[in-house]
Amino acid sequence: MKIGIIGTRGIPNNYGGFEQFAEYLAEGLVKRGIEVTVYNSHNHPFQEQVWRGVDIVHCYDPEDKYGTIGQFIYDLNCIIDSRKRNFDIILQLGYTSSTVWGWLLPFRKSIVTTNMDGLEWVRTKYSKPVRKFLKFAEYLATKFSNHWISDSIGIQEYLEKEYKLQSVYIPYGAFAFENPDVSALEKYQLSPFQYNMLIARLEPENNIETILDGVVESKIDKPFLVVGKHETSFGRYLKDKFKDYPHIQFIGGIFDINVLNNLRYYSNLYFHGHSAGGTNPSLLEAMASGALICAHQNTFNGAILEKDAFYFKESGEVSAALQNVQKSEHLTKTEANVEKIRKIYSWEIIIEQYLNHFLEIYKKDKVLHNA
Known part of the structure; x- marks a missing residue:
């Protein structure tokens, strides 16, 4: 063929x-x-x-x-x-x-x-x-x-x-991530499991503003990474709105899959705000890298993650997750998601x-x- x-x-x-x-x-x-x-x-x-x-x-x-x-x-x-x-x-x-x-x-x-x-x-x-x-x-x-x-x-x-x-x-x-390397964090001056993050195109339907509102409401000043191209009108709007919160770091797009996998693996919470449907690639890649996921609550995300994630719809739920959830206490969720990648995705x-x-x-x- x-x-x-x-x-x-x-x-x-x-x-x-x-x-x-x-x-x-x-x-x-x-x-x-x-x-x-x-x-x-x-x-x-x-x-x-x-x-x-x-x-x-x-x-x-x-x-x-x-x-x-x-x-x-x-x-x-x-x-x-x-x-x-x-x-x-x-x-x-x-x-x-x-x-x-x-x-x-x-x-x-x-x-x-x-x-x-x-x-x-x-x-x-x-x-x-x-x-x-x-x-x-x-x-x-x-x-x-x-x-x-x-x-x-x-x-x-x-x-x-x-x-x-x-x-x-x-x-x-997705490919299951097998070999984490903590040295990948050095460039970003991060410590393992002492930061939270999201990876997305900076677009309204990805609920980035809701997530970042929750970051501010939580009053937790650990680094929060926003990975994605931000030289757009909405990206500029977000950077301006959250400019007074230096722990919210807009670090641009990253296309090295090894760097992305390590950042996800060593994060405490990984937020997935996509809501426009489909089996979103970044969601499966987050699962494959062993990230602990807090996802926007909708049919598409729920069908993939099932019970093996935390969910949010409002900024208050984001804030509560940041205040109360530690990755080390929920490894059964991350392990279950990696197993889904191996057996299904x-x-x-x-x-x-x-x-x-x-x-x-x-x-x-x-x-x-x-x-």
């Missing part, structure tokens, strides 16, 4: 969740004998044509010049290029800026399967007109694809209810599930064409 992956800024990961996913999946499929091509932005730091056996196609991406509109142009360029190639299957990751061009996908020679991501139109960072467009883009994704993938049971149930759409459930994955298991999905739809397509 020849598989093309579109919908990311490219690999190796230099941006976020879908890029990390594409990196692990593509490499894992190549190791299993599958021919894989990933589309990269022409601005991507990796400029070679092959990465660990994965073919790379660079397409023009003017996002740095035109902002969001540039994403639409980049996705269009990727789809146009895919028409020139003989992919058996095209895996489309997300729909935000690609499904308006869905009618151009090469359906006559390729099977298209789409990972539907989370409920993008729910995200409060977007204006009402943008959210209306994203709902329409979601609808287009249900039309311009042959098959669909949901990365959470909640999304699968939503697609069934909203569109009568049958999708296969394949969650995101291991990348090896997830890659096999994707491979089985590809084989199934490939065989089904061959049967239809030979009938």
